[in-house]
Amino acid sequence: MSKHLNLTLHVWRQKNTNCDGKFVEYPAENVSPDMSFLEMLDVVNEGLIRKGEDPITFDHDCREGICGTCSMVINGRPHGPKERTTTCQLHMRSFQDGESITLEPWRAEAFPVLRDLMVDRTAFDRIIAAGGFISVPTGSPQDANALPIPKVNAELAMDAAACIGCGACVAACPNASAMLFVSAKINHLGQLPQGQPERYSRVRDMIAQMDAEEFGTCTNHGECEIACPKGIKMENIARMNRDFLKASITYRPAVVGGGAG
Amino acid sequence: MSVAEQSIAGAEARGHGFLASSVGRKIVMAASGIVLFGFVTVHMIGNTQAYMGAEAFNGYAKFLHSMLHGGGIWIFRAVLLLATGLHVWSATTLTLDNLAARPVGYRAQQNVASTWASRTMRWSGVILAAFIVFHLMHLTTGQAHPAFDHANPYANFVSGFKVPAAAAFYIVAQLCLGLHMWHGVWSFTQTLGLSHPRYESLRRNFATGLTLLVVGVNISYPVAVITGFIH
Numbered sequence: 001m002s003k004h005l006n007l008t009l010h011v012w013r014q015k016n017t018n019c020d021g022k023f024v025e026y027p028a029e030n031v032s033p034d035m036s037f038l039e040m041l042d043v044v045n046e047g048l049i050r051k052g053e054d055p056i057t058f059d060h061d062c063r064e065g066i067c068g069t070c071s072m073v074i075n076g077r078p079h080g081p082k083e084r085t086t087t088c089q090l091h092m093r094s095f096q097d098g099e100s101i102t103l104e105p106w107r108a109e110a111f112p113v114l115r116d117l118m119v120d121r122t123a124f125d126r127i128i129a130a131g132g133f134i135s136v137p138t139g140s141p142q143d144a145n146a147l148p149i150p151k152v153n154a155e156l157a158m159d160a161a162a163c164i165g166c167g168a169c170v171a172a173c174p175n176a177s178a179m180l181f182v183s184a185k186i187n188h189l190g191q192l193p194q195g196q197p198e199r200y201s202r203v204r205d206m207i208a209q210m211d212a213e214e215f216g217t218c219t220n221h222g223e224c225e226i227a228c229p230k231g232i233k234m235e236n237i238a239r240m241n242r243d244f245l246k247a248s249i250t251y252r253p254a255v256v257g258g259g260a261g
Numbered sequence: 262m263s264v265a266e267q268s269i270a271g272a273e274a275r276g277h278g279f280l281a282s283s284v285g286r287k288i289v290m291a292a293s294g295i296v297l298f299g300f301v302t303v304h305m306i307g308n309t310q311a312y313m314g315a316e317a318f319n320g321y322a323k324f325l326h327s328m329l330h331g332g333g334i335w336i337f338r339a340v341l342l343l344a345t346g347l348h349v350w351s352a353t354t355l356t357l358d359n360l361a362a363r364p365v366g367y368r369a370q371q372n373v374a375s376t377w378a379s380r381t382m383r384w385s386g387v388i389l390a391a392f393i394v395f396h397l398m399h400l401t402t403g404q405a406h407p408a409f410d411h412a413n414p415y416a417n418f419v420s421g422f423k424v425p426a427a428a429a430f431y432i433v434a435q436l437c438l439g440l441h442m443w444h445g446v447w448s449f450t451q452t453l454g455l456s457h458p459r460y461e462s463l464r465r466n467f468a469t470g471l472t473l474l475v476v477g478v479n480i481s482y483p484v485a486v487i488t489g490f491i492h
Contacts, residue, residue: 010368023368076371102369109362174375175359179284207284216362217283217355219382220448221375235456242454244284 005031005092009044010102011056017112017120023102026056033093037080038063038070040092056103057116063088065229068164071171072117073104078168078227086166086229106167108176110213121167123213124181130209131202132185134194147193157191160184162230172227175216180224182210183240184232190243200247207244283358290351291449296344298446298471301438305475311482311491315415322414349390356383378444385437392434399427422486431483439476443468 007028014021028044035043038060045055061069070087074080080090095101103117111119161184169180186203189195195202218237225234279285307325310317325334372380395405400417403409405427408420422428446468450456455464485491 073367073369076367076369077373104367104369107363107365107367109364172373174363174372174380176362177359207282211281211283214358214362215283216359217287218452219355219359219379220444220451221372221379223372223374226374234451235458238451238454238456240454241284241288241452244282245288245454248279248285 002033002093003097005033005095005097005099007031007040007095007098008100010100011116012104012113013054013056013116014105014113016115021113021116028101031092033091035092036063036088037074037090037092038088057114057118059118060088065089066164068166071106071119071166071168073102073106073171075102078106078171079166079229083226084229084231086164089229106171108167108170108215110176110178110215111167111170119167121165123215124165124167124178126213127178127182127206127209128185131198131205132189134189134198136194149192153191157188160188160191160232160236163188163228163232164230166229168227168229169224169232170215172223173216173218174221174223175219177218177224178210178213178215179218179237179240180228180232180234182206183236186240186243187236190239200243200251203240203243204247204251207240283355286351286355287452289347290355291452293344293348293351294445294449296340297348298442298449300341300344301442301475302471305478308482309478311415311418312485315413318415318418319413345393349386352383352386376444378440379448381440382444385441388434388437389441392430392437395430396434418482419486419491422483425487428483428487432480435476435479438479439472442475443472446471 005028009026009028010023011026012021013024026044026048028040031040031043038058041056041058048055059069059071061067063070065086065088068086071078072087074087074090079085079087080094082090082094105111105113105117106119106121108119110123111121114120163181163184165181167178167181170176170178173180186206189202190199220234222234225232280289307321310321328334329336378385398405399421400406400414403411403417406417406421407424408416410416422431447464450464482491
């Protein structure tokens with residue numbers, strides 16, 4: 001069995017959105033290298049509770065890397081030092097004995113801190129509500145293969161749909177831009193026939209909502225792509241920009257009272 | 262602002278115009294950037310005539326002033342002024358938005374993918390704006406020149422670069438231009454949606470090659486004057 005670790009945590013503690021926060025130092029002793037990062041925090045929190053202190057608040061849910069709930073910036077990198085990994089999938093063997101670890105919440109005007117390391121990401125939900133859907137009457141399932149989809153488009157759509165909406169792209173972006181997230185959502189629908197009817201209104205609506213939420217704008221640093229635990233590519237942003245340009249040139253204002261038909 | 266209020270604000274903003282939107286202003290930045298990088302490339306090519314002697318260089322200057330009965334240069338100037346204005350406007354408003362989007366920074370920020378060039382675009386841009394003003398007063402209007410002669414651009418060019426401070430500022434500005442172009446040329450392809458895995462290395466190499474060519478040739482002018490190769 002490998003050696004246990006003794007670590008020093010510098011954790012952002014903030015009581016609520018309106019209070020000022022500060023960094024507080026906590027020792028994390030006798031940490032098994034086989035623990036996940038969140039399990040390590042669970043152990044630290046048990047110690048805090050036993051001492052009668054407030055445990056460190058952090059978001060988590062499925063703990064298997066698919067729900068997108070866990071967050072936190074670990075030593076300046078969202079979800080920690082390993083690529084294609086969420087915080088819950090990060091193991092303590094990625095750290096050295098005696099290391100200092102700085103834990104900060106996602107930092108963005110659009111993601112207000114609720115408490116400690118937990119931020120409010122409902123801005124993402126409002127962007128989805130603005131256009132990240134298709135409007136179809138659901139009924140009995142149609143024949144399989146009734147809609148032919150080229151394999152390459154199916155793969156591009158699936159790659160974009162892998163986005164779990166965790167917000168690491170916003171956290172990693174020096175401008176707190178949400179364009180990787182928004183472009184992934186636009187492209188996973190835009191690649192498929194079901195997404196075509198609303199393709200060009202969707203891109204305008206979602207970008208307008210993204211702007212209204214006061215996210216920053218992309219300056220093509222590429223930090224988001226490296227930070228994304230699901231490997232969403234910046235190519236999606238280029239494709240979103242292309243759709244936005246076309247939509248801006250060709251859109252027609254809605255006719256009050258309907259068209260001549 | 263409550264969630265409901267924000268949703269309404271978003272719904273109202275959905276009608277918002279191209280120039281008010283983030284991506285719209287990025288496209289303005291990219292399109293004006295193409296005009297400006299196209300200009301510096303043509304400017305660099307035209308100025309290689311300095312190596313062909315005073316007659317060729319002054320003849321080229323005369324051609325620029327006389328084409329389209331003297332109207333050509335004013336068309337160029339108007340387009341460049343418009344492109345510069347749009348570029349500065351979009352850069353300023355987007356930068357202010359970006360600063361507002363992260364009011365509290367990280368204590369342990371790590372940059373993994375970004376480059377020094379991409380992180381200093383704002384600084385290289387501001388230095389270039391100051392340089393453009395100096396460069397025009399130095400070699401176009403002459404206020405910043407020790408012995409300006411409107412009839413002899415070649416002499417202005419040679420005596421202008423003999424002033425060490427002017428040559429030094431010129432070289433520093435060219436290095437800033439290099440950083441700005443290297444990120445900017447790649448960046449405009451991304452912003453205009455020209456991204457495809459098959460052409461990924463092509464657009465990176467295009468940005469690198471064009472930057473090295475423009476900056477290399479431009480820096481050769483003051484170096485050639487100082488070393489006496491052009492006299």
